[in-house]
Amino acid sequence: MGAADRRASSFAAAWTVDELGPLEHARPMQAPPPSRVHIKSSFIMNGVCVRYRGWIDLDRLDGVGCLEYDEERGRLxxxxxxxxxxxxxxxxxxxxxxxxxxxxxxxxxxxxxxxxxxxxRRALSRQLRGGPRDPPASLSLLVSCASFCERPK
Missing domain, CATH: 1.20.5 (Single alpha-helices involved in coiled-coils or other helix-helix interfaces)
Structure with missing residues (x-):
């Protein structure tokens, strides 16, 4: 089996344009089936901005898609x-x-x-220890009440 035979049996995506020939011979694009829906959506997954691109077949409920890092949205x-x-x-x-x-x-x-x-407190303490003679009003009231309450015997 030669090199050309090995290349022919390999996956088509690995072939180059030179090996396939001019683009006119390439298979024409087919319209997707009506049950196939193409989706492109940007969202944040686990704190990373990603873009989902893929398709879903609504009849069979299967499809193919991929997640890509959305750099522009990530910067924003x-x-x-x-x-x-x-x-x-x-x-x-x-x-x-x-x-x-x-x-x-x-x-x-x-x-x-x-x-x-x-x-x-300091002023009251000085007055009670015999400091300057400015008795507080409550003390003079107490003395006057005590003298009023005393009865002669």
Whole structure:
């Protein structure tokens, strides 16, 4: 069996145009059967933009198809994803900034309240230990009530 015989018995898709002869001798394109539907659809599968190309025979419910990477759609989806991630990151930064401002304001308010309470306690402690003679209003009220309640014997 010679090289030409081996080529003749091999699959037709492996032949070159030179081996098949001029294109005029090629088989004319036939119209697809009416029950055959050709489909071309782009979608995202597992996070990858793909394009399905194929056909389905509606009578036999079988067909052939393939998935191809859709580079143009992939670039578009990637740009949309990057914009969305940047938007989320900006919103997160804004939220964290608001949280820091709220915490700082809350801490300042708590420190002011604590300082006020500490000053009041120190003043009361000095007065009770015999410090400067400015009795608190509640203490003078207590003394006047005690003297009023005493009865002569």
């Amino acid at each position: 989806e990637d740009a949309v994803l990057r914009d969305q991630i940047e938007c989320y990151n900006q919103r997160l930064r804004d939220f964290e900034e608001k949280q820091r401002a709220f915490r700082a304001r809350h801490e300042r308010q708590a420190e002011a309240e604590l300082e006020s309470i500490t000053l009041k």
